Structure formats: C-alpha cells, structure tokens
Amino acid sequence: MFRTAVLCAALLWAAYAGAARLTHGFVAWTEEGARRIEVARSPVPAPAVAVQGPGVAAGDLRALLANGRDVSVVEFVYTHCETLCLSGGTVFQQMQAALQAAPRPARVQLLSVSFDPRRDDPARLDAYARGMGADARWWRFVRVPTPAQTQALLDAFRVVVVPDGRGDFQHNAALLVVHRDGRLLRIFDFAQHQLALDYARHLAEGGTP
Amino acid sequence: MRRAPDRLLAAATLAGLALLALPPVRRLLESSMSLHMLVQFPLLVAAGYLLARTLPAGWRRPLDAWNAHGMAGLLACALTLMVVMIPRLLDLVLVDARFEAAKWLALLACGAALQLSWSRAGLLVQAFFLGNVLPMMAAAGQLYQDAPLRLCNAYLLDDQVRLGQGLVILSLVAAAVAIAAGLRRANLWPARAHS
Numbered sequence: 001m002f003r004t005a006v007l008c009a010a011l012l013w014a015a016y017a018g019a020a021r022l023t024h025g026f027v028a029w030t031e032e033g034a035r036r037i038e039v040a041r042s043p044v045p046a047p048a049v050a051v052q053g054p055g056v057a058a059g060d061l062r063a064l065l066a067n068g069r070d071v072s073v074v075e076f077v078y079t080h081c082e083t084l085c086l087s088g089g090t091v092f093q094q095m096q097a098a099l100q101a102a103p104r105p106a107r108v109q110l111l112s113v114s115f116d117p118r119r120d121d122p123a124r125l126d127a128y129a130r131g132m133g134a135d136a137r138w139w140r141f142v143r144v145p146t147p148a149q150t151q152a153l154l155d156a157f158r159v160v161v162v163p164d165g166r167g168d169f170q171h172n173a174a175l176l177v178v179h180r181d182g183r184l185l186r187i188f189d190f191a192q193h194q195l196a197l198d199y200a201r202h203l204a205e206g207g208t209p
Numbered sequence: 210m211r212r213a214p215d216r217l218l219a220a221a222t223l224a225g226l227a228l229l230a231l232p233p234v235r236r237l238l239e240s241s242m243s244l245h246m247l248v249q250f251p252l253l254v255a256a257g258y259l260l261a262r263t264l265p266a267g268w269r270r271p272l273d274a275w276n277a278h279g280m281a282g283l284l285a286c287a288l289t290l291m292v293v294m295i296p297r298l299l300d301l302v303l304v305d306a307r308f309e310a311a312k313w314l315a316l317l318a319c320g321a322a323l324q325l326s327w328s329r330a331g332l333l334v335q336a337f338f339l340g341n342v343l344p345m346m347a348a349a350g351q352l353y354q355d356a357p358l359r360l361c362n363a364y365l366l367d368d369q370v371r372l373g374q375g376l377v378i379l380s381l382v383a384a385a386v387a388i389a390a391g392l393r394r395a396n397l398w399p400a401r402a403h404s
Contacts, residue, residue, distance in 0.1 A: 004277040008284050015288035022295055031300035031362050160300075160362035172362045 032172050035158045036187040043183040043209075047156045049149040051113070053142030054126035061113075061144070061153065066182025070109040071204040073196055074176040074184075076159050077141075078116035078169055079128040089132050091175070091193045096139045098197060107180075107204040108197070110139040115150055115161050115171070117143045157184060177203070185209050219263040226256050230313075239303060242364035243372040247379065250293065250316055257320025264325075272325060282326025283338040289319040290342055294349045296360035303363050332391065339387050343380040350376030 020026060028034040048062040056064065065072050075092065092110050099106060112129075114120035120128075125141040134141065144150040154161060161171040175188040175196040185203070188196035203209060228234060229252060238249040276282050292298070293312060302309040327335065353373030359366050 001277045003275045004281050007275045007281040011281065011285050011288055015292055019292050019295065022292070022297055022301075029296055030360050031297045034297055162363060162365055164365055170359065170365055172359075 031160075032174075035172070036174075039158075039184055039187050043179070043185045044156060046178060046182045046184060047153055049144045049153045050146070051142040051144055052122055053140060054122055054129060055136040056140055056142050061142075062182045064111070064142070065178045066180065068180055070107050071180055071200045072109050072111050072178040073200050074111045074113060074178055076115050076154075076157075076161075076171060076173065077112045078114055079120050079124060080116065080168070091190050092139055093133060095193060095197050096133075096135060099138050100135065106201045108138075108200045112139070112141045113153070114141065114143040115154060115159070116169070117145055117147060117150055179203055179209065215263040215265075218259060222256050222259040222263075225252075226317075229253070229256075242299065242361060242368045243375055245299060246294075246372055247375040253313060253316035254320035254323070257317035257322075258324040259320075260317070261321035261324035269325065273329070276326055276329065278334050279326030279328075279330035280334060282322035283330055283334060285322045286319045286326070287338060287342050287345075289315050289322075291345065294346075299361045300363050332394070335387075336391070339384065343384050343387075346380040346383075347377050350374065350380065 023029055024034060024037050028037050046062045046065045048060040050059075051061045051064060052058060065074070073092075073095065077089075092112065095110060099108060099110075112134075114125060120143045122143070125143060129136075129139070129141045132139075144153055153159075157176060159171060161169050163169055173190065175190060175193060176184055177186045177188065177196055177200050178184050180203075186196075186199060186209075188199070229238070229249065235249075237244070239245045293315065298308065298312065302312045330338070350373045353360065353376065354370050355373075356369065360369060
C-alpha cells in the first residue's frame, strides 16, 4: 500500500509538471495562446522573403518592416475569404480611420500579407485594396510570390493555414505588431484592435516594448 | 512462460501498431481532429491494453506490488487522458516528433495500466475512476462544441464541433456500459435467461 501511495504521488506530480509546462503554467491551453506568450517573451525577426504588391517597391519583407521609421501592424489574409478576413478587413479599416483622424500622424503602417500567392497577384490585391478603401499612405497589401517563401514566412510567425476543402482557408488570424527593427513583438486578437493600435503608437513614439 | 495464444495476440497487436505508425495511416488518422482523438487515441489505448494482457505472470507480480487495488494504474490512466485532452497537445504532436512519440507511449501505457488495474480494482475504485474520467470527457466534449474559436490551429472549426459531439456520445456510451456491467455483477441485470 505504501508503494502504491508513493507511485500515486509521483504520478500526480508528473502529470502536474507536464501539464504546467504544456500550458505555460495553466495559462495557455491552445497553441495559439502559447504562440502569443512565446512571441512576447522572445520576439521573432521577420524573415527576408521577397514581397510584391501595389504601391510597394520590389524588395523583401524584412526591409519593408524594418524600415527604421514605422511600427507595423501585420495581418495575414487571402482575398477570396468570406468570413474572418472580412472581419480583419473591417478591423484594419477602423485602424486606418483612427490613424487618419489622429491630429499628429503616427509612424504606424498597416500591412496585409496574402498567403494565397497563386490567386492574389498584385492586380487582384490592388482591386481588393480599392474595395476596402485602403489608403496606401497607411495600409498596403503584399504577397510573397513563391509558395516556398510564403511557407517560410508562415512558419517563422507560426501562422497555420488549413484549407477547408471548399477552396477557402482557416488560419489563426490575429494582429501582429512588428517593431521598426523588424522584430515581431506582440500578437493581439482582432477583438483587441484598439489595444494593438495603442501599443503600436506607443512604440512609434519611442515607448519601451 | 508465455502461452501460445498470448504470443499470437502480442504479435497481432504489434502488427496493428506498426500499421497505425505507417506514415500514410498516421497522416490520415491525424488529418482531422475527430479521427485523431476518437479513432487513433482509442486504438492506441486498446493496443496497450492488449499488449498488457500478454504479459507473463512473472512480470505482473512485481508491478502489482506498486498497484494496490489498481489505484496507481487507474490514476495513471485518468491523468494521461486529462493531459492528452489539452488542445495544445493536438497541435504540438503534428509538428514535433518528440511530442508525437510521447503521446504514443502515454496512450499505450494508459491502456496497459487499465488492463493491469481494472480487475484488481473493486467496484468502488472502478466507480470512482469512471466517475472522474467520463464526466471530464463529456465536459471537454461540451467545451469543444461551445468554443466559438478554433482550439487547434491545425484543425477546422466544424471538425472541432464533431469531436465534441463524439466525446459526449463516447462518455455516455461508456457510462451506460459501465452501469450495465455493474448491475450485472450485482446480479440485478440478467446476463441471459437461466435455464
């Protein structure tokens, strides 16, 4: 009986320790929660993948984000989407409106990155941006032309895209705040878009991360 | 000494495990959340259970000393089921082979612990075990159905709802079977007409 009690105690401890590690101390039960915590703890440099888009000079994503001037809020999209991307669009529309209305222009840029390079060519992105009322001064659209580099970018930022078998995708959509040195610092929910924008402005004004 | 049927059972179970481990089979069973949890998980637990059945008596005795009334084994089983139902684990095992290996070993061990413990546990310990595990499974199932967002990055939302429904059904069926078995053991449920 004594040995059974010892083994039971050891099992309880092992399960507790394992679950605590898996969930970052019972905080993050999902991989998405863990991603946000881990990114906040150790920022992720944007990979130098090639990007192209309407009104964006040919170059790579790192150069675009680490331009030394703007703090970026990045979202991943595909323009054929009917559900979450639209909500992302409306969130970016609200953020753009807030940036436009600010008395002093903030050094913040909004960037929508397509993970569907096959369908979202620059012409398509241009049409979509117009439809969204995107003002290129604040909000731009790019794609990563090659699927391999698109995947490299998704892997770096731990974005998981799942085809739903009906031509659409589901993905862990969120607002990614990237500092002007090109490091992804923090990930926010779409519901926290005000917080994300305030955080980006705070960084843009020289605030500490 | 191992009896011949035991050896056959062990070989058949190992062959079944090898089949489950084949990359195309593994990919298929892990391609959806509901297949992953409602098919692959139970098959692995069943394989562990069958393998433990073939353990020779000489191996069981030292294990039994650490497993009075099957309590340690059933506790291990319940704890394993709790941990493998954490949504993050389902995502991690898809991308990290270490977590995948740990998951396989844990589920095999869970089945083995169940086999080594169930018949040694009295009705009270059995009822306590099921009274914990089945409501937990049903609650997890309800949670999976009610979550407005995807809990796993790698799986679709309707798949998650299906898994939730499956978990609730599984727990209800298991509870019904357990109650019927308990009644039968207490001679309150006729197994078959007595002649």
